[in-house]
Amino acid sequence: MNITKNIIISQKILLVHKVRTVLSLSGIIIGICAVMIMVSIGKGTEAKIISQITKMGSNVLVVNAGQVKIIAGRARQTKSVTTLEPRDALSIIANSSNINYAVPAQNKKLQVKYGNLNTTTNIVGTTADILKVRNYALSKGKFFDADEDKGSRRVAVLGQTVVENIFGQENPVGEMIRIGRVPFEVIGVLAPKGLDMNGADQDDQIVIPLKTALRRLFNLTYINAIYVQATDITSMGRAESETRTVLREAHHIRTGKPDDFTVQNQVSVLEAQRESSRTFTLLISAIAAVSLLVGGIGIMAIMLISIKERIKEIGIRRAVGAKKSDILIQFLAESLLLSIGGGIIGIILGITIAVIIAIFANWPFSLSLNVVAISFLSTIIMGILFGVYPAQKAAQLDIVKALQFE
Amino acid sequence: MIELKNITKSFQNGTIKTDVLKDVTFGVQRGEFVAIMGSSGNGKTTLMNILGCMLKMSGGSYALDGVDIETLDDDQLSDLRNKKIGFVFQSFNLLDGTSALDNVLLPLVYAEEYPDDARERATQLLESVGLGDRIHYKPGELSGGQHQRVAIARALVNDPAIILADEPTGNLDSESVREIMDILKRLHKQGKTIILITHDINIARYAGRTVFLRDGKIYNEEVSK
Numbered sequence: 001m002n003i004t005k006n007i008i009i010s011q012k013i014l015l016v017h018k019v020r021t022v023l024s025l026s027g028i029i030i031g032i033c034a035v036m037i038m039v040s041i042g043k044g045t046e047a048k049i050i051s052q053i054t055k056m057g058s059n060v061l062v063v064n065a066g067q068v069k070i071i072a073g074r075a076r077q078t079k080s081v082t083t084l085e086p087r088d089a090l091s092i093i094a095n096s097s098n099i100n101y102a103v104p105a106q107n108k109k110l111q112v113k114y115g116n117l118n119t120t121t122n123i124v125g126t127t128a129d130i131l132k133v134r135n136y137a138l139s140k141g142k143f144f145d146a147d148e149d150k151g152s153r154r155v156a157v158l159g160q161t162v163v164e165n166i167f168g169q170e171n172p173v174g175e176m177i178r179i180g181r182v183p184f185e186v187i188g189v190l191a192p193k194g195l196d197m198n199g200a201d202q203d204d205q206i207v208i209p210l211k212t213a214l215r216r217l218f219n220l221t222y223i224n225a226i227y228v229q230a231t232d233i234t235s236m237g238r239a240e241s242e243t244r245t246v247l248r249e250a251h252h253i254r255t256g257k258p259d260d261f262t263v264q265n266q267v268s269v270l271e272a273q274r275e276s277s278r279t280f281t282l283l284i285s286a287i288a289a290v291s292l293l294v295g296g297i298g299i300m301a302i303m304l305i306s307i308k309e310r311i312k313e314i315g316i317r318r319a320v321g322a323k324k325s326d327i328l329i330q331f332l333a334e335s336l337l338l339s340i341g342g343g344i345i346g347i348i349l350g351i352t353i354a355v356i357i358a359i360f361a362n363w364p365f366s367l368s369l370n371v372v373a374i375s376f377l378s379t380i381i382m383g384i385l386f387g388v389y390p391a392q393k394a395a396q397l398d399i400v401k402a403l404q405f406e
Numbered sequence: 407m408i409e410l411k412n413i414t415k416s417f418q419n420g421t422i423k424t425d426v427l428k429d430v431t432f433g434v435q436r437g438e439f440v441a442i443m444g445s446s447g448n449g450k451t452t453l454m455n456i457l458g459c460m461l462k463m464s465g466g467s468y469a470l471d472g473v474d475i476e477t478l479d480d481d482q483l484s485d486l487r488n489k490k491i492g493f494v495f496q497s498f499n500l501l502d503g504t505s506a507l508d509n510v511l512l513p514l515v516y517a518e519e520y521p522d523d524a525r526e527r528a529t530q531l532l533e534s535v536g537l538g539d540r541i542h543y544k545p546g547e548l549s550g551g552q553h554q555r556v557a558i559a560r561a562l563v564n565d566p567a568i569i570l571a572d573e574p575t576g577n578l579d580s581e582s583v584r585e586i587m588d589i590l591k592r593l594h595k596q597g598k599t600i601i602l603i604t605h606d607i608n609i610a611r612y613a614g615r616t617v618f619l620r621d622g623k624i625y626n627e628e629v630s631k
Contacts, residue, residue: 320488321517323480323485324484
């Protein structure tokens with residue numbers, strides 16, 4: 001048999017029922033389309049998370065006072081703990097070999113005033129080393145130094161959002177602001193960092209020296225966080241256990257008792273994200289499998305209907321010399337053509353929608369060739385799998401009965 | 407060319423057994439034009455389906471070109487139909503939505519080799535039946551007589567030795583009947599073996615010999631002058 005010639009004739013016949021053909025393909029189209037979109041969203045979010053963690057500093061451990069629980073996707077301190085102190089940061093540095101910096105910090109939301117304008121923002125009291133640990137850069141002015149911290153100077157470095165809220169277009173450097181009731185001199189502006197992985201604005205903050213913050217503003221002796229920078233990403237694990245040992249010792253915690261602090265490892269956060277994206281991928285695969293199954297059944301249904309309508313055609317073909325295998329191949333080719341057609345439409349549609357989503361969600365569009373290839377392959381398998389039964393049925397028709405069928 | 411000996415055929419419908427053909431014996435010589443005549447329900451179509459290798463007989467033997475049909479499997483029978491037999495049906499049996507040309511090409515799709523000059527051959531055949539200007543028309547756009555002419559062109563495309571025509575004029579007006587019968591007569595003159603099945607004595611007169619079938623048996627034979 002001349003297969004290409006036969007496929008051309010098949011195609012003509014499928015095109016006679018355009019609407020029906022497209023409807024029967026909707027299952028496969030939607031299935032493949034969903035896979036493309038979901039995989040692309042998964043990849044996009046992962047890329048976004050990785051870039052945020054890199055911004056944060058990938059070899060950074062965050063020590064929080066008290067036990068931190070993840071509630072509604074955000075880290076929350078369960079209760080106020082007063083045992084974490086600035087000197088803990090110094091002990092960490094002194095007693096470990098895998099740590100570059102340990103930077104203490106305390107923060108509180110307070111009202112900030114400049115002239116008539118005011119805003120409420122996060123006030124972070126910390127030391128000058130925070131610049132290196134958190135990858136902060138300055139867009140204007142300078143950061144405070146160790147002396148200014150020691151001297152409890154009232155100097156402030158503003159985040160971009162705060163500048164926009166109370167200064168507008170004005171240059172804030174050298175101006176005086178009031179945090180709470182205390183006047184501060186603005187000495188610099190931080191370069192914008194954007195949102196963190198929880199969607200909080202990292203530019204809505206004011207950084208001031210830790211001593212100034214504790215003594216003059218918060219009236220506290222304890223801190224709520226220490227940012228620890230490991231020497232490199234491979235020593236994260238050792239840095240974490242050193243930090244834990246030092247703090248347990250400093251806080252006189254007996255063996256068997258729980259920590260009064262929490263160490264968050266950025267790498268483990270990343271791992272957790274990867275893990276959840278793996279779960280997500282599994283879920284997508286399940287959805288894809290179900291919709292492809294539905295799509296396959298759709299193809300089988302349309303093939304059975306099509307064969308019923310074309311019993312006479314099958315009789316004619318058999319009469320003029322078609323073998324059973326010719327009829328089998330013809331209908332297999334048709335179901336394959338249908339499923340591949342559906343697959344291609346689904347892939348194109350899915351990629352288009354994924355690109356649009358990527359533009360709006362502001363992440364890089366990415367889709368591995370593997371996913372496209374596997375999707376395409378599965379439509380081929382689908383076409384054969386769900387085409388065999390109808391095609392077999394068509395091939396086994398009795399010639400005389402088929403010819404007489406009206 | 408064709409040798410039928412004691413052919414019987416019965417159909418089983420539930421518990422009821424119907425004997426449609428009871429002992430049919432006759433032969434057809436190469437180049438002959440034979441009419442098989444009988445009123446409906448006398449087993450004409452069953453005989454035609456057996457002759458066309460589309461239906462297995464219940465008993466007897468059928469040799470075509472010296473080959474015993476009983477010894478062939480389904481694929482070999484398909485090849486035989488493709489190469490040696492051209493069918494012309496009462497209800498035309500063209501593929502809807504497919505052009506006259508593609509309909510004529512259909513048997514070539516199933517030939518062992520698709521000839522390079524297939525299109526030329528098909529076009530020529532359509533011209534010879536007077537449809538040279540309609541080769542791209544679909545069946546829906548053609549009249550009954552034109553349908554049957556396309557079907558004849560299709561029957562001829564593989565250059566078969568035998569044309570099996572089952573009531574080819576049954577659905578046609580008298581004008582078309584003459585046209586179709588003239589074409590068959592011409593094919594006979596060109597050397598084709600033609601077996602014509604009909605219930606109409608006026609149609610049967612076109613043949614050189616008429617075999618009368620009644621109640622599943624041949625009861626008379628008549629040679630025209």
